[in-house]
Amino acid sequence: MEKINYHNKRFRAVMNSDNGEVDDQTFFHYRQGGDVIWATYHGPNIRMGTLTGIVNEDGTLEFNYQHVNLDKKIMTGFCKSTPSFDSDGTIRLKEEWQWTNGDLSKGTSEIVELVEKDNFKPII
Template sequence: MEKINYHNKRFRAISNSKNGEVDAETFFHYRQGGDVIWATYHGTNIKMGTITGIVKEDSSLVFTYQHVNLNDEIMTGKCISTPKIDEGRIILSENWEWTCKDLSKGESIVAELVQKDNLTPIF
């Protein structure tokens, strides 16, 4: 597989562990410069979040995240995301861990939002 460029890619969460705050209404906007990635995200339970990390040689992502939830708590964690390409879009399988509160772990899947017929973004 050719190395993935995540710059300006948009994603939506499609599943998450119960102990996570990301849900199906959480949207991510990734950017990339060299092997550094960063993103912003927001959703039902998240007012504003950021991601900062590295793109590995195999296109996997290693990053930390932080966000402000609806209770005005600052939540932090770390994640490893493994990509696959499915019908032309990037699917990220994520293994994450809170670095705050109960330090629990979880799994999520986020999928790239692609343009239908190269005209209209799918959200």
């Protein structure tokens, strides 16, 4: 797989397990420097979230995430994302994650790259 530069890429969640807090109105703004990635995210269930991680040699992403939810709880977890390209060339990340607090459950999610015509909702 070709190396992907995630710097200033924006994504929207399109699928998540029932035990997750991300939904289809959750937006992510990725940054990258070398093999280090970081992002901010927010949505109806998440007041503010951040992630920090690494782009591996095989193209997968590994990162820790944390966010403050609507109940003012700080939630944390670990995720491994596998990139692919949709037919229109946009990036899709298939994610396997696990909470590292709370019930420690696991789940899966997918996020897709936003294109110019999509509306990115900034953090207010």
